[in-house]
Amino acid sequence: MGRTPALFDLHCDTLTRSLYCPATAGAGLLDDPAAQLSLSRMPAGTRWVQCFAVFVPDDRRGAEGAAFFDHWAAAFAREMEREKGRIRWCRSAGETAAALDDGKFAALLTVEGGSALGGKPERVETLWDAGVRMMTLTWNGQNELASGHDTAAGFSAFGREAVAAMEERGMVVDVSHLNDRGFEELLDIAQKPFVASHSNARSVCAHRRNLPDVFIQEMVRRGGLIGLNYCQNFLSNDGRGDLEDLWRHVERFLELGAEKCLALGSDYDGTDIHSDLDSVEKALGLYDFLIRRGLPEETAEDILFGNAWRFFQAALS
Numbered sequence: 001m002g003r004t005p006a007l008f009d010l011h012c013d014t015l016t017r018s019l020y021c022p023a024t025a026g027a028g029l030l031d032d033p034a035a036q037l038s039l040s041r042m043p044a045g046t047r048w049v050q051c052f053a054v055f056v057p058d059d060r061r062g063a064e065g066a067a068f069f070d071h072w073a074a075a076f077a078r079e080m081e082r083e084k085g086r087i088r089w090c091r092s093a094g095e096t097a098a099a100l101d102d103g104k105f106a107a108l109l110t111v112e113g114g115s116a117l118g119g120k121p122e123r124v125e126t127l128w129d130a131g132v133r134m135m136t137l138t139w140n141g142q143n144e145l146a147s148g149h150d151t152a153a154g155f156s157a158f159g160r161e162a163v164a165a166m167e168e169r170g171m172v173v174d175v176s177h178l179n180d181r182g183f184e185e186l187l188d189i190a191q192k193p194f195v196a197s198h199s200n201a202r203s204v205c206a207h208r209r210n211l212p213d214v215f216i217q218e219m220v221r222r223g224g225l226i227g228l229n230y231c232q233n234f235l236s237n238d239g240r241g242d243l244e245d246l247w248r249h250v251e252r253f254l255e256l257g258a259e260k261c262l263a264l265g266s267d268y269d270g271t272d273i274h275s276d277l278d279s280v281e282k283a284l285g286l287y288d289f290l291i292r293r294g295l296p297e298e299t300a301e302d303i304l305f306g307n308a309w310r311f312f313q314a315a316l317s
Helices: 062-082 093-101 123-129 157-169 180-189 213-222 243-255 280-284 286-292 297-315
Strands: 007-012 048-055 087-089 105-112 132-136 172-174 225-228 262-264
Touching (some): 007 225, 007 262, 007 280, 007 297, 048 297, 062 087, 062 123, 087 093, 093 105, 123 132, 157 172, 157 180, 225 243, 225 297, 243 262, 243 286, 262 297, 286 297
Parallel strands (some): 007 048, 132 172
């Protein structure tokens, strides 16, 4: 007990937090003391891999969506240069391993919202060259690819083409926010394992952002990866969303055979999170919490780090 575990977090909105929450004066985008995730609050010596998403709102389409991504990708690059003494931008499995071996935090650039492609399949290559290694296909609404959980449509022809281009290039497909029809259609499109970077179990909390049991079982069968989301409204039907509610989701995922597919997807700086979980220091306390709940050390370590580590080592090799 009391040890400092390794941690791999599949999703945060810290990079674009300033879109809706003004930054503290003088703070960098990734080191704002008012944020749920800031570099200064990550305990020194922690082996930590963080996926930083460029969030593209639903109302940015076409050239505007592409330009929006380009702006924030450049901002991320500046932050990586500013903070290079503490964190390293990683584009491959080898770079990620090297960063941790050198005592640095490891950063992966991702996208939330396929409008970043601007409706052009060739922009998959553009995003790849910009360092993106995973993309959430939709946000809540409909974009050029498919529809999020607030809308009813399925995949467009462009969306099918984009998924194929992503898989060919090696960019991980992320289905969080995708509606049920889109998920079912993706099963006929995807040829590789995919990720739900920040989604919970709908049989525990009925929010449509969460995954039905049958979807979870399909992701287990395909060797996918699912990140637990700390959002209060996705953890419990009453909106409390504390540690006990998180544990109920862990139990359900394990009952469905997801012990090697379950990871963390905090959604830091993108949602309301209970005080049990609302900082990086508290996330590190999840290891001891899971052990107290009776999980074997190996299972707890896999949820916090190992499952995501192995998935991305294979995907980005």
